[in-house]
Amino acid sequence: MTQLTYEEFGRRFFEVAVTEERVESAFASIVGDSFEVGPISSGPGGIAKVLARVRIDEPRITRDVGELITFAVEIPLTIRLLVDLKLDRIKYDVDGQVALSLTARAAEPLELRIEVQPPKPRDVTVGVASHNLRGEIIRIVGQVDDEIKRFIARHVAAEIDKPEVRKARIIDVATELGRAFESL
Numbered sequence: 001m002t003q004l005t006y007e008e009f010g011r012r013f014f015e016v017a018v019t020e021e022r023v024e025s026a027f028a029s030i031v032g033d034s035f036e037v038g039p040i041s042s043g044p045g046g047i048a049k050v051l052a053r054v055r056i057d058e059p060r061i062t063r064d065v066g067e068l069i070t071f072a073v074e075i076p077l078t079i080r081l082l083v084d085l086k087l088d089r090i091k092y093d094v095d096g097q098v099a100l101s102l103t104a105r106a107a108e109p110l111e112l113r114i115e116v117q118p119p120k121p122r123d124v125t126v127g128v129a130s131h132n133l134r135g136e137i138i139r140i141v142g143q144v145d146d147e148i149k150r151f152i153a154r155h156v157a158a159e160i161d162k163p164e165v166r167k168a169r170i171i172d173v174a175t176e177l178g179r180a181f182e183s184l
Helices: 005-016 020-026 131-140 144-160 163-168 173-182
Strands: 036-042 046-056 061-065 071-086 091-106 109-115 124-129 170-172
Touching: 005 091, 020 061, 020 071, 036 144, 046 144, 071 124, 071 131, 071 144, 091 131, 091 144, 124 144, 144 163, 144 170, 163 170, 170 173
Parallel strands: none
Antiparallel strands: 036 046, 046 071, 061 071, 071 091, 091 109, 091 124, 109 170
């Protein structure tokens, strides 16, 4: 039997306990979710009204084990965008992604916590498919991309702050160990 120091044991425990699969389960409640953004007034004088239907797809999670255990989470989005100019309605197909940074931490009394940095608009990328030149010009003049990024970042931040998602990001190690010993 090779003995470990308490520090070595704790580090190995973290590496085994905090996996991509466990982090993914914390996001399970928002995957497949659809929501609407808007209508949002956009462009000079709020001339355009923007409505977006957003679908959240399965996240891609990459773990980095260094001094800290961190995760890069990429949440793909599919967006149907409608810009209403009162005289004309222009539709766009948008593929997007939200990038999140997570860090595994130890906390009192004896908890394992996954901290999530709320996304900012710069963490949201969108690729807009304009079907014609007029649509492309309106998208640029109306600053549609920036508005959508801002609202998506705000929505995802609210979703990851929901009580059930916060709860899924905390493991009460003492309680879980107690359950394991009770079942022996």
